[in-house]
Amino acid sequence: MYAEISMEQELVKGRLLQQLELSQEKYGERTVYTADPGIKIYQYAVAPANLQTLATETVQEIPVTINNKSGKLKTQLHFFAYQQEGQVYILTYLEDRAIVMENYPVLAIFENLGDLFFNALMVAVSLSLLIAVIFSHLSSKQITKPLLELKQAVETDHQNLTELTHLPSEVGVLARAIDAQNKKLAQYLKREQLFTGDVSHELRTPLTIILGASEVLASQLADDSYLSEFTDRISNTAKETSEIISALLLLSRNPEQLDTPQTSINTIANSEVARLNYLLKYKPVTCTVVAEQDYVADVRPELLKMALGNLIKNAFQYTDNGEVIVIIDAKKITVTDTGLGIPEIVMPLLYERFERLGYNNTSNQTDSDFLSDKHSSSQVEGTGLGLSIVQRIMTHMGWELTHQANETGGSTFSIHYH
Structure with missing residues (x-):
């Protein structure tokens, strides 16, 4: 596309410089030269203000609308600035395909090539975007699949976690770290459950002895003894402690x-x-x-x-x-x-x-x-x-x-x- 544009610019520039030389030989020194088809050459001082502002030594294009036999036509105006013996000219060329095909067939070929390249570029860009979307979708699935499997393994009580730990990828490293941490947590929970069970088992025996001793002591006291209040407190506290141990044991279970x-x-x-x-x-x-x-x-x-x-x-x-x-x-x-x-x-x-x-x-x-x-x-x-x-x-x-x-x-x- 770049090569086609560059070659078209050189063709336009060469044709306009040739026309400037022909016009000078034929008409002598003038402020404006007009040549068919679609060529107009200005001395810088009388050129349109917008061309004075935009013109450089490089051929440029601006969109314009002209009136022709079929009505208004949107086309391109090619122009550039050229300096000759101290005088600056702005050379313009109004693109018209019918005229170009008749008078400048080589330039017409390049203009057709430009359209062809532009359309091909649009198709290529569209296909590239479509391929990129499809590829991104498929690749993202492949990338996220191990992560989703890891997530599912963690959510299902690590049933499939062992299979993921053998993967050589980053997911495998993460799976191994999670598996190791899970084993540590399982050990901690097991120790807590064993500790709670052992404590409850070991405390029940002395509590039973305290409860039995308080009942024996209560039976030895007179019915109106003021010490009965203390034996009741001992008995009730032993029962409450036994109930607390049972509750704590329940809390240690799922x-x-x-x-x-x-x-x-x-x-x-x-x-x-x-x-x-x-x-x-x-x-x-x-x-x-x-x-x-x-x-x-x-x-x-x-x-x-x-x-x-x-x-x-x-x-x-x-x-x-x-x-x-x-x-x-x-x-x-x-x-x-x-x-x-x-x-x-x-x-x-x-x-x-x-x-x-x-x-x-x-x-x-x-x-x-x-x-x-x-x-x-x-x-x-x-x-x-x-x-x-x-x-x-x-x-x-x-x-x-x-x-x-x-x-x-x-x-x-x-x-x-x-």
Whole structure:
């Protein structure tokens, strides 16, 4: 295409220079020479302004519209600047195929070649784009196929991952890294399950001994002995610890492996309130369980007991006066208290392990009255595991735990089980 354009320019230039020489010999010095077909030569001073601006020594083309016998015709005007003995000329040639074919057959051939080359170039570009699209589509499939296989292997519990680890490509390297990491994770999980099972097994024996000893001790006491309260506490604590161990053992298993019998939420709530009522013994705090009917949920009672027990225990511990209300309905279990509430600074760490919700965490608060009012809560004993355990149980069961601060003070925790 470039060669054709260059040759056409040289032909136009040669023809126009030849016509300039012929016109000078025939007419002498003039400001404008006109020669058929379609040739017009100007001295620079009288040339159209647009040609004066655009003309250079190289032949150029601009589109123009002319009137002929058949009406208006769109064509090309060829022009260039030429200097001769101090005089600058602008030579122009108006392209007309009929005239060119009759008078300049060689130039006509090159103009036809130009059209042919242009059309061929458009076809080649179109075909190239189509081939590029097809090739990109096919090659992308080949490139992404191993990645999709790797994704499928990871999503299907790594059933086909071993086949991909033998690939020499980058996908094989990635598959081997994932496989190695999976084996490490499997070992960690196995160790955790073994540890939980071993701990539960080893603790059951001393707990059974403590429980048996407390029953023997209780039988040796008189019915009205003040020591009976302590033997009951020992017996109840041993039973609760045994239930906690059972719940932790359930948490170490996959949720799909657990059976979920229908469990009475009301019974669990009332039982936990009664069990933890000793925390309110010396406080002006009341606790009420509100439920319109007996609600049930498909859940292991040990897990529900641990989750709800932790929420009620926190409400009892952090409420110095007022009331704690446990509300049960068809969608959620709500534990509302009028206690100290949770400061904003603790909210990002609400469900973190070993993060206490006591107000000793707010040492950077500037309001001294606020700190003094909350001082008693910092003395509450605890490990900072309660809410993290509840959150873990919720995740394990596919439930949701939410928190909301009360306008009048205190907190509301909700277990959404439907």
